[in-house]
Amino acid sequence: MSNKRAGVFVGSLRRGSYCKSIAKFVSSLAPNNFKMDMIDLSKLAMYNQDLDDDGNPPKEWTEFRAKVKPLDGCLFVTPEYNRSVPAVLKNALDVGSRPYGKNAWDGKAGGIISVSPGSLGAFGANHHLRQPMAFLNILMLQQPEAYIGNVASILNEKGEITSESTRQFLKNYMDAFVKWVDTISDMK
Amino acid sequence: MSNKRAGVFVGSLRRGSYCKSIAKFVSSLAPNNFKMDMIDLSKLAMYNQDLDDDGNPPKEWTEFRAKVKPLDGCLFVTPEYNRSVPAVLKNALDVGSRPYGKNAWDGKAGGIISVSPGSLGAFGANHHLRQPMAFLNILMLQQPEAYIGNVASILNEKGEITSESTRQFLKNYMDAFVKWVDTISDMK
Amino acid sequence: MSNKRAGVFVGSLRRGSYCKSIAKFVSSLAPNNFKMDMIDLSKLAMYNQDLDDDGNPPKEWTEFRAKVKPLDGCLFVTPEYNRSVPAVLKNALDVGSRPYGKNAWDGKAGGIISVSPGSLGAFGANHHLRQPMAFLNILMLQQPEAYIGNVASILNEKGEITSESTRQFLKNYMDAFVKWVDTISDMK
């Protein structure tokens, strides 16, 4: 297996974001030849096609697109807001998909971990996030599905995962994700 | 029927937004005792719970919540971005739903018109938008469904609707929406 | 409030169906002037338009449509199969919606209780089931949402609910459902 690189996209801006804790842990599990880059979404202005059409898009958009383009894989770690995807994550997808004909996500391998303080595991966010992937041509890992519910109970105050079964589950998840990125990037 | 008021929420920030044209037309159809307010979403910062928790939310959030609160109905006019809802509209839903326990949308009557330059009528945006409504307790008008496809072909350069059948369809839609707002607001 | 009648539609054919237990309990909670009819779905042949077009539909279809038609409300109690709605329930919706132009569900008040032995509460079934409701014009109760997870742990071997908090939750649900059926049926 050659060197691969995945971006990690977190759908929460909170300082103490549970998703960031989970994202940090899974990033630490990547093998040596597999780089995981946490990609900041907080500076992306809300998508407005005029800014592209006027030929002067925000430099944060341009930089974001340039970061997404060379990736082999994309790992989305998302909370659920009101039974669906947080706007910050949907906006990142939209910014990266444009301008028309220059979809930066095209052909990448994708994975989703959804995270919730409640028991439903952010199912609504997890599956709503999959619908744009068809259009964006992000090829999705299916199993294992990753719904991390009751997340507050498995993190300590430093944001470290204290549940051994969750740690093991996430290790298995990362094994599958790494293999998936490898398969899809070699296909291109 | 007593006086009623609905907010109109448009999911596109483009100057020449097709959705704005459709929203403007349907607003003009409201009967005398039914007020339609176009509500600006462009100034709302991306939702971040820290800003509420710190006790100093952006004044645009506070103003937005105060505008939503007294409404009887909410009409969403949305384009589709990558088979789902534009971030600007999802963000508005999220901002209005918070802080925890103060959901400004609670118990209102809702309607959706989805608008697309393509033939699929923004089906993906229309139905993804319905999923949060269950949690937000926005009671949804079901019929007629409103998928406005090939929208560029029915607007002139001033953004006026030139298709008589679309004008008639939207009149029927507004009749149903007004009746629905009346039913739901009298239930409370 | 005048007399009202709701049908109860259960999406599982198993003898020991958890959904049937839940359906039975909520049916027992209806007030005196509100009738709840458990409607059998097990005899409905898979929908095939030819059978309607040939003018000789199965008598089980005809009887089912005749049972749905006079209802004021429809309560769906559904398990999740493979992250979506069981075929038996989708088939019932399809049979009741036809022949073209004779949608028996039109204008009724609807509610959904989703039931699962796992923790995710059959979220996928609950929300997939809502999408057809727009087309069928079943007006949906939104709150409270009802996701009954870990259901095996709250039923005894007779299928009775042993959890007081679940019993109370379902009482609150039925109060809201009864009020909703009343509102929607008086609107017609």
Added chain:
Amino acid sequence: MSNKRAGVFVGSLRRGSYCKSIAKFVSSLAPNNFKMDMIDLSKLAMYNQDLDDDGNPPKEWTEFRAKVKPLDGCLFVTPEYNRSVPAVLKNALDVGSRPYGKNAWDGKAGGIISVSPGSLGAFGANHHLRQPMAFLNILMLQQPEAYIGNVASILNEKGEITSESTRQFLKNYMDAFVKWVDTISDMK
């Protein structure tokens, strides 16, 4: 590329099914070393777990599972019923996924073509069908998406496709599907 085999699953039982016409055409496009088997769904009894638990499942279920098991790819050609998947197709997914622990779909490559006499292209069926795929571990081709709208206008009375652009689109679709099946089956 070694020999591969895909099953074709059609979600309509109508004699004159548009989906069958489309399925027939795309099957004819498969290269020599790629076999496409039309798999009959009409005899599958509605899923009821009791029949598996009692140890005597219908022989049509057993035969169906045995047909699905050796496939490399699965192509679903589906109409839309009431904004979602027809029961006959959802039932086939459910029957093939059971008994527990013996999911016959596991690890296969999947594709969806949705077909509609209307303009919306059966978007609702196309995307609802994708949600179970995560659980079933059917790895999905994303692009090109295939929404065949206004289908009656592109078929002659023998069910042959008369539109050259649709024929070309479906050729491109099959090229992508064949390549996808190859990638996924070599991954195992």
